[in-house]
Amino acid sequence: MNAQFKKGVLEMCVLVLLGERDRYGYELVQDISHRFEISEGSIYPLLRRLRDEGSVVTYLQESAEGPARKYYSLTEKGGIVRDDLVAEWQEFAAAVNGLVKGEKHAEG
Template sequence: MNAQFKKGVLDMCVMALLGFRDRYGYELVHEISERFEISEGSIYPLLRRLLTEGYVTTYLQESDEGPARKYYSLTKQGIMARDELISEWRDFSAAVSDLIGEMTNAEG
């Protein structure tokens, strides 16, 4: 999988998942991995960025299965950023898919 495709999209996916319910980093890695390849080295720095930008807040919660989990919760700013990203993604991915469709259908 082309790593470049994921640039910017990962933020959006994480925020979309957090919009549904709070989640912790490890959970996000596994959740997204069901859709496409992703590594922990991408998610943890990304979550830190979202925190710095005020798009998420965090709280610790103990677990019976291992170390405490750090849950992430989407803020109002996060919701707005997410919605903006999703809107841009829809326009952009549609434009790209159109272009590809036109160029490959008409190919000589």
Template sequence: MNVQFKKGVLELCVLVLTSKKDRYGYELVEQISKKFEIAEGTIYPLLRRLASEGLFSTYLSESDEGPPRKYYKITHEGREVMDKMIEEWNSFAVGVQEMIGGESD
């Protein structure tokens, strides 16, 4: 898949997945990679930025498989941003699909 396509939707994917349940970084990589391939290193800078912007809060939780994991929990502000991004994505996707399908002038 085109790298630019992935970059454009990665933030939205992270927000949506985290809105369903609190997640840790590698878990997000695994979930997103089920749909399209991403490098593990692309998620962590994005998570740090979203947390610093107040879209996520974080907490540590013990793990049976090693050191404690840092979990990301979407905030109210994060949900608002996600809802706006979903609305924008849907509008964008419809426009692109119309052009692909030949429905535009």
């Protein structure tokens, strides 16, 4: 899988999933991996950045199956960022698909 395609999109995917419900990092890795290949080395630094930017907040929760899990929860600000990214993504993806399919572009 082309790693370049994921740039920026991974952030959007994480915010969308956290908008559904709180999740912990390892869980995000697995959930996203069901859709497309992703590595832990991408998720953890991203989650840290999202927290630093105020898009998510975290809390620890004990687990019987291993070490404590760090859950991530979407903030109001994170919801706005998510909505902006999703809108941009959909517009961009539509433009690219139009180009690939050889459609004449409307604007310009």
